[in-house]
Amino acid sequence: MLKTIVEINERIQKGEAVVVTAEEVIDIAEKNGITRATQEIDVVTTATFGPMCSSGAYFNIGQAKPRIKFGGSTIYLNDVPAYAGWAAADLYLGATAIPDHDPRNKVYPGEFIYGGGHVIEDLLEGKDVRLVASAYGTDCYPKRKLETWVNLDDFNQAVLFNVRNASQNYNVAVNSSNRIIYTYMGMLKPNLGNATYSSAGQLSPLLNDPYYKTIGIGTRIFLGGGIGYVTWQGTQHNPDVLRSEDGVPRGCGGTLAVIGDLKQMSSRWLRGTSFLGYGCNMMVGIGIPIPILSEEMLRYTMVKDADIVAPVVDYSDAYPQRKSDILGEVSYAELKSGKIVLREKEVPTASLSSYYKAVEIAHTLKRWIQKGEFLLTEPVAPLPGIESGIILKPLEERPAGVSIAKNGSIYRRRE
Amino acid sequence: MAISIKVVLHFPRHLMNQPIIYHLARHYDVEFNILKASITPQEEGVLVMELKGEQKDYEGGIKYLTDSGVEVHPLSRNVARDEDKCTHCGVCVAVCPVGALILDPATRRVDFCESKCIACELCIKACPPRAMKVCL
Numbered sequence: 001m002l003k004t005i006v007e008i009n010e011r012i013q014k015g016e017a018v019v020v021t022a023e024e025v026i027d028i029a030e031k032n033g034i035t036r037a038t039q040e041i042d043v044v045t046t047a048t049f050g051p052m053c054s055s056g057a058y059f060n061i062g063q064a065k066p067r068i069k070f071g072g073s074t075i076y077l078n079d080v081p082a083y084a085g086w087a088a089a090d091l092y093l094g095a096t097a098i099p100d101h102d103p104r105n106k107v108y109p110g111e112f113i114y115g116g117g118h119v120i121e122d123l124l125e126g127k128d129v130r131l132v133a134s135a136y137g138t139d140c141y142p143k144r145k146l147e148t149w150v151n152l153d154d155f156n157q158a159v160l161f162n163v164r165n166a167s168q169n170y171n172v173a174v175n176s177s178n179r180i181i182y183t184y185m186g187m188l189k190p191n192l193g194n195a196t197y198s199s200a201g202q203l204s205p206l207l208n209d210p211y212y213k214t215i216g217i218g219t220r221i222f223l224g225g226g227i228g229y230v231t232w233q234g235t236q237h238n239p240d241v242l243r244s245e246d247g248v249p250r251g252c253g254g255t256l257a258v259i260g261d262l263k264q265m266s267s268r269w270l271r272g273t274s275f276l277g278y279g280c281n282m283m284v285g286i287g288i289p290i291p292i293l294s295e296e297m298l299r300y301t302m303v304k305d306a307d308i309v310a311p312v313v314d315y316s317d318a319y320p321q322r323k324s325d326i327l328g329e330v331s332y333a334e335l336k337s338g339k340i341v342l343r344e345k346e347v348p349t350a351s352l353s354s355y356y357k358a359v360e361i362a363h364t365l366k367r368w369i370q371k372g373e374f375l376l377t378e379p380v381a382p383l384p385g386i387e388s389g390i391i392l393k394p395l396e397e398r399p400a401g402v403s404i405a406k407n408g409s410i411y412r413r414r415e
Numbered sequence: 416m417a418i419s420i421k422v423v424l425h426f427p428r429h430l431m432n433q434p435i436i437y438h439l440a441r442h443y444d445v446e447f448n449i450l451k452a453s454i455t456p457q458e459e460g461v462l463v464m465e466l467k468g469e470q471k472d473y474e475g476g477i478k479y480l481t482d483s484g485v486e487v488h489p490l491s492r493n494v495a496r497d498e499d500k501c502t503h504c505g506v507c508v509a510v511c512p513v514g515a516l517i518l519d520p521a522t523r524r525v526d527f528c529e530s531k532c533i534a535c536e537l538c539i540k541a542c543p544p545r546a547m548k549v550c551l
Contacts, residue, residue: 049502051543111540186506187541194509271502273543283502283544338518350509352543354502355523 003293008042009375017042019369021362022203022290022301029302034295043369043376044301046208047222047287047361048200050353051273053184054164054235055282056094057120057262060156061131063089064148068133069141075133077119077150084133088141092161093119095272095282105277109182115280118272120160123152125267158262160224160270164234166286168206168241168253169310172197172330172349174342177316182277186352188315192342195312198352201305201332203362205288206254208301210247211386212239214290216379221258222287222365225269227374228260230288233383238392247300250309250329254383258286269361285357287365291376305332312342322394419467421450421490422477423534426460430484436462443476444468451533453512461512461535463490493550494534496527500546507538507547 011017018041020028025044029037070084075091079099083092097116104110122129128149137144152158173185174195181188185196201207209215219230234255241253269285292298312327313319330340335349368374384390426435431454440447445468452462466473480487503525507516515531516538518524538547 050504113545186543187510189509196506196509271500271544274540274545275543276540281543283504336520336523338520348509350507351505354504356503356525359523 003042003291005291005293005376005378008291011042012369012375013372015370015372017369019043019045019289019366021359021366022046022208023359023362025298025301026202026304029298034298034302038292038295038298041292041298043366044208044290044292044298045287045362045365045369046200046203046205046290046301047285047358047365048166048204048353049269049285049357049361050198050200050283051184051275051281052162052165052167052284053096053281055160055162055284056092056097056116057158057160058090058092059158060090061150061154062156064143064146066143067141068135068143068146069138070133070135073133073135075131077131078114078122078129079132080114080116080119082116095120096280098280109277110279111276112274112278112280115272115274117270117280117282120262120270120282121267121272123158124262124265124270126151152263159259160228160262160265161231161257161259162284163257164236164255165258165284166205166234166256166288167199168204168210168255169249169308170197170199170252171313171319172310172335172340173315173319174312174327174347175316176314176327181316182275183315183319184275184278184281185315186350187276192345192347195335195340195342195347195349196352197310197332197335197349199308199310199332200353200355200358201308201336202303203355203358205286205290206256207248207303207308209290209297210243210249210253210300210303212254212383213300214293214297214379215256215288216382218377218380219288220374220377221260221289222285222361222368223258223260224262224265224285226260226262226264226266228258229377230256230379230383231259232257236392237384237390239384239386239388240391244307244309246303246307248303248308251311256286256383269357283354285361287361289365289369289374289376305336308332310335312340416470417468418470418473419465420473421463421465423488423490424460424462424464424480425486425488425535426462427484427486428458431458431460433483435480435483435485439476439479443479444472445476451513453533453535455512455535455537461533463533488534490534493529494532494536494538495529495548495550497546497548500544501525501542502544502546504543507542510537510541512537
């Protein structure tokens with residue numbers, strides 16, 4: 001028996017759709033059996049809420065009088081540098097950007113108290129932020145200096161556009177060295193003193209659709225408390241990842257690029273974060289509905305923490321040195337129990353992503369669909385799958401001091 | 416006049432092998448009662464203790480501690496959580512040396528047990544959204 005998205009949307013509009021979360025579906029399908037559960041359930045909601053570095057927002061601000069050209073200028077929001085290499089009035093603020101005056105890791109470990117993610121959070125809270133631009137002045141854009149307060153309402157467009165979110169699966173981080181290290185996976189105590197992980201596991205979107213059969217370009221999603229869309233495969237999208245028999249990736253795997261109107265979003269679901277000794281970041285909340293079109297789709301959404309494994313990576317050596325060796329694999333059920341066993345040693349675990357918040361998102365999206373406020377979309381085009389042949393390439397450096405490039409072109413620096 | 420005060424002492428790493436408390440007891444005639452002690456992952460020491468003695472001995476003892484490089488705070492300084500900022504991710508759970516921050520396995524919420532907290536302040540910088548704050 002096959003269902004279509006059109007049929008499911010009709011049921012949503014009539015208020016008749018049966019929607020359950022990716023957590024709830026596990027018990028229902030085990031109790032009622034796959035055939036019956038597939039007939040009964042229309043949509044399974046998945047979610048994740050965690051630090052996602054490749055996030056940020058672009059903005060358009062109305063023209064000053066006289067006009068100023070941001071393109072080629074330097075521009076700051078609350079001292080955090082934004083990218084201005086666009087037209088006269090557009091800018092992009094990345095979540096990991098930090099003020100020029102931040103001491104970084106000069107006093108180790110640096111605190112990284114305020115960055116791009118925090119500016120976005122402040123804007124969402126309705127706060128004024130200070131926009132400072134220094135331009136070079138042209139005949140058509142004569143103004144050279146702009147200093148003004150702006151808030152979210154002042155922008156013509158404010159759009160969250162994240163190029164890599166919702167990683168399908170992720171590493172478990174440990175530290176085998178004899179000193180404490182500070183990483184994007186948090187503080188790692190020496191001698192395998194703790195292990196950190198960052199995935200919603202059984203609730204995570206791409207773990208419930210391992211082969212990208214329903215989540216594709218154009219998929220409507222919950223993004224930061226508002227409505228957003230999948231725009232493309234995320235950067236580092238790697239369908240070629242090692243997979244379990246059921247198709248579930250045993251490593252990072254696929255990723256999503258997502259977009260949505262920042263003005264609809266809330267600081268409850270987009271949160272600036274500081275990682276000691278590492279940098280600034282932003283926690284992003286994402287929820288994705290999976291239409292139960294077939295028994296196959298239902299089976300994918302039945303995935304549970306005990307069946308999903310993640311590689312344990314040493315962040316004191318293997319990760320920084322780009323070595324492929326791992327200390328082993330552990331399941332999310334083990335990780336969530338609070339401890340795992342590595343090299344015959346009990347290691348306490350901690351999560352960087354919030355499962356509690358992910359559950360809240362899955363239930364929020366479920367409510368939206370039940371109330372008929374959120375309809376499902378047919379992907380405009382699929383995300384690249386295994387058949388695409390996409391392979392994640394490491395960088396093989398070609399020292400730029402040599403002036404002749406591979407294609408024979410000669411690069412000369414203008415002195 | 417005899418007084419009794421509870422204090423939190425932070426020992427930086429380089430003082431960890433110094434007999435500071437021995438000197439405190441021997442030279443300042445203050446009675447001490449250790450309430451809590453722990454060594455943090457940064458190999459710094461945190462000691463919560465009650466000091467009893469004459470005002471001048473107490474003050475002399477505190478001056479000795481401060482001069483030696485020990486950070487001294489009254490215990491009234493405590494750590495609180497900004498409930499709006501906390502995302503219940505659980506990073507703090509592995510950092511807290513006394514189990515005052517615990518992940519509830521059923522709800523996946525992080526519970527903060529203030530009575531267990533020794534105000535070592537380790538969670539403050541470890542918390543990604545900086546939800547933990549010192550209250551004076």
